[in-house]
Amino acid sequence: MQRRLSVLVASSNGMAWRICGFACEFLRTEFADIEMLDAGSTPATALAQRGRFLLVVSSTFGRGELPRAAQPLQASLRERRVDLSGIVFGVVCLGDRSFRETFCGAAARWKELLGFGGARFAGPELKLDMCERRIELPRLHAWSRAWLASLGRTSLAE
Ligand SMILES: Cc1cc2nc3c(=O)[nH]c(=O)nc-3n(C[C@H](O)[C@H](O)[C@H](O)COP(=O)(O)O)c2cc1C
Secondary structure, three states, rough: OOEEEEEEOOOOHHHHHHHHHHHHHHOOOOOOOOEEOOOOOOOOOHHHHOOOOOEEEEEEEOOEEEHHHHHHHHHHHHHHOOOOOOOEEEEEEEHHHHHHHHHHHHHHHHHHHHHHHHOEEEEOOOOEEEEOOOOOHHHHHHHHHHHHHHHHHHHHHO
16 A cells, blocks of 8 residues: 555644544554645645545534635635546544534535545545544544555555
């Protein structure tokens, strides 16, 4: 498996960056080279130029949408249809269960957006309830192992 991972972080108030930091610690067992990208300043074309593996760590705002900072990237992925067909990606989403039906709605948005460009989703996705601002590290760790196993199967299947 390629040892390079890009992590795209979409955050308004910083929690997604904290989660990203923990996730990267867990994922370092397989990825020697991890690069974090701010969704607020990363052009869609840059995603296509990185390595094969991408993880999105995103919070959810305004009725299940992406944080405001990520909206230019969202528009560009929609309109420009950048070719992302070489990319395999995962999603860790932050939300708050009290928002009920829009809980972690950003996860579906990212899957749709990256799918437009032909990127392939590798599960499982992780939805974290941040309502008490408590970080569920054991769940994050278990997810990271499951995701790495899924990426390993993806690579073997090719
Ligand atoms: C104005 C506002 C709207 C929100 N809307 C949603 C929502 O629709 N669904 C959801 O699951 N969480 C929602 N949240 C919760 C955030 O996703 C959660 O607080 C998250 O931890 C923020 O992460 P960040 O600090 O990285 O931006 C909302 C929070 C705020 C303040």
